[in-house]
Amino acid sequence: MSLRSNPRQWGSVAKFFHWTIALAIIGNGLFGLLRDLASSPMQKINWMALHKSIGITVLALVLLRLAWRWYDGRPREESAPRWQQWGARAVHALLYLLILAIPLSGWWFNSVTGKPLQWFKQFNLPALAAKNDELRHFAHAVHEYLFWLLILLLVAHVGAALKHHVFDNDDVLRRMLPFARSRNPPSSEEDRR
Amino acid sequence: MKCLTILLLALALPGAAAATDYTVQADASTLGFAGTFQGEAFQGHFGQWSAAISYDDTDPAQSKFDVEVILASARTGDSDRDSTLPGPDFFNTEKFPKAHFVTTGFHRDGAQMIADGQLTLRGVTRPVSLKVDFKPQGDDATLDVSGTLQRLDFGVGGGEYADTSVIGADVQVTAHLQLATK
Numbered sequence: 001m002s003l004r005s006n007p008r009q010w011g012s013v014a015k016f017f018h019w020t021i022a023l024a025i026i027g028n029g030l031f032g033l034l035r036d037l038a039s040s041p042m043q044k045i046n047w048m049a050l051h052k053s054i055g056i057t058v059l060a061l062v063l064l065r066l067a068w069r070w071y072d073g074r075p076r077e078e079s080a081p082r083w084q085q086w087g088a089r090a091v092h093a094l095l096y097l098l099i100l101a102i103p104l105s106g107w108w109f110n111s112v113t114g115k116p117l118q119w120f121k122q123f124n125l126p127a128l129a130a131k132n133d134e135l136r137h138f139a140h141a142v143h144e145y146l147f148w149l150l151i152l153l154l155v156a157h158v159g160a161a162l163k164h165h166v167f168d169n170d171d172v173l174r175r176m177l178p179f180a181r182s183r184n185p186p187s188s189e190e191d192r193r
Numbered sequence: 194m195k196c197l198t199i200l201l202l203a204l205a206l207p208g209a210a211a212a213t214d215y216t217v218q219a220d221a222s223t224l225g226f227a228g229t230f231q232g233e234a235f236q237g238h239f240g241q242w243s244a245a246i247s248y249d250d251t252d253p254a255q256s257k258f259d260v261e262v263i264l265a266s267a268r269t270g271d272s273d274r275d276s277t278l279p280g281p282d283f284f285n286t287e288k289f290p291k292a293h294f295v296t297t298g299f300h301r302d303g304a305q306m307i308a309d310g311q312l313t314l315r316g317v318t319r320p321v322s323l324k325v326d327f328k329p330q331g332d333d334a335t336l337d338v339s340g341t342l343q344r345l346d347f348g349v350g351g352g353e354y355a356d357t358s359v360i361g362a363d364v365q366v367t368a369h370l371q372l373a374t375k
Contacts, residue, residue, distance in 0.1 A: 041277065042353035049231060049359070114271055116233035121358055124232045133272075 007076045009175045014072060017065035018176060021058055021099060028054045029147055052110060053120045059103035066096065078170050084160075091156055098150045104128075105146055109139035212249035212256045214375045215334065221371035224262065228344070229361030230274070237269035246336065246372060250306075250327055253299035258308060258338075260368075262292040282354050289315045299325070308338065314347040323366070336370040 005011040010018070031051040038044035077085055107128050110117050114131035118124050129135075164172035225238040241263035248256045264284040268275055279286040296310040297320075306325040311318050323340035342364045344350055350360050 040353055042356070042359075045359065116231035118231040118233070121232070131270075 005072050005075055008171065010075060011072060013068055014065075014074075015176060015178050017061060017068065019178060021061050021065065024054050024058050024061070025099060025102075025150070028058065029151075032144075032147070049118065049121075052106065052117055055103040055106050056117070056119050056125065058099065059107075062096070062099050062103075075175055078164065078168075078172055080168075088160065091153055091160070094153055095150070095157060098146055098153065102143065102146045102150060105139065105143040109136075109143045112136055112139050212247040212252070215246040215248065215336075215372035216375050217244050217246065218371040218373055222369060224260075224368045225366070226267075227365040227367070228363070231359060235269050235271070235274070237267055239263065240266035240268060242266070244368075244370065246370065248327055248334070248336070248372075250329075253301075253306060256296070256299055256308075258294065258296045258310065260294040262294075264290060264292055264314075282352055283350055285315055294321065312342070312347075315349060317347045319346055332374040334372045336368075336372055338368040338370070339366065341365050 002009075003011050003013050005014050028051055031047060031054070035044055035047055035051070038047050077088075080088075107117065107125070111127035111129045112132045112135040114127075116124060117127070161173045161176075164170050165174070223238055224242050225236060227234060227236050229235070239262050243261050245257070245259040248258075265279045265286040267278050267284065269278070278284055281287070292312065292314040294310050294312045296308045298309045300307050300309065306327065308323045308325045310321055310323070312321040321340060321342065323338045326337040328335045328337075343362055344360075344364050345355060345357070345362060349364075354360055
């Protein structure tokens with residue numbers, strides 16, 4: 001498996017970004033939604049400190065991922081009806097947008113509440129906006145509703161990937177799986193690439 | 194006759210060396226503190242406190258500070274923090290409504306005047322030394338006092354809150370007093 005993507009496979013760097021960001025987002029979503037299960041105020045403070053640290057990490061990874069995607073390109077699109085190809089592109093673009101916007105809105109929410117933003121107890125990041133009690137609930141709602149929108153898009157994203165895998169028997173899912181081999185051996189033409 | 198002389202001396206001596214008693218102009222005076230939370234500094238102040246100040250810069254042995262602080266009047270500009278501070282894990286104001294500082298002596302460290310005293314906070318009494326900067330202004334004066342406390346010495350933010358990687362161990366205390374001669 002090469003670092004870079006080729007027409008048939010996502011490269012290992014692209015796969016690394018895809019799956020670490022996916023895991024971090026799901027874990028952080030649970031952290032955020034289940035924060036009130038913390039057994040004490042201090043545990044909640046520590047959970048939210050982790051939530052914020054992971055969110056900042058996701059933001060950094062997304063920026064690196066976009067830079068890599070721009071440099072690396074992507075495997076060719078499978079033949080599919082036009083509306084499906086455009087649908088896939090639209091969902092992918094929105095997913096990229098949301099995984100940028102969700103950590104940024106969290107950063108903004110944290111700023112208007114006037115809380116510190118510390119990355120795994122290592123260093124602090126500046127506020128994006130001044131403390132503003134009137135924006136507190138609005139900023140929180142933006143942060144949370146963007147997450148629910150992401151979940152909605154993920155249903156489409158995962159559903160489409162499974163549909164390709166199960167019904168179309170193509171490589172759309174396999175070429176992004178870590179360690180998976182493609183169903184169809186590469187043609188000699190592509191081997192030479 | 195000998196007895197009378199001693200009595201007269203005893204009465205006269207403290208008077209002869211008396212320090213000036215001052216009234217604190219509350220509107221122009223502040224009692225503040227500063228700590229850190231998650232790597233970021235925050236400032237707070239006490240809205241309600243009183244101080245009896247007697248001071249003589251040339252004969253500091255005659256000086257005395259006696260300060261009482263209503264702990265529930267602490268404000269830091271963060272509603273979460275301000276609602277937590279009076280609670281049992283921090284100041285525990287229900288059981289210990291006031292903090293009290295009284296000087297036991299003064300000494301000079303080079304040119305810097307230091308007030309040594311006992312601070313009682315949250316039921317714990319410990320020696321605390323504070324830097325003193327006294328500036329006469331005619332009959333009046335300003336008094337700036339500062340020092341650093343270890344919050345855990347007094348059990349402020351104990352239990353789970355004792356984690357100093359989240360809430361810093363040091364708390365700076367600063368006071369600016371505008372004094373008027375009584």
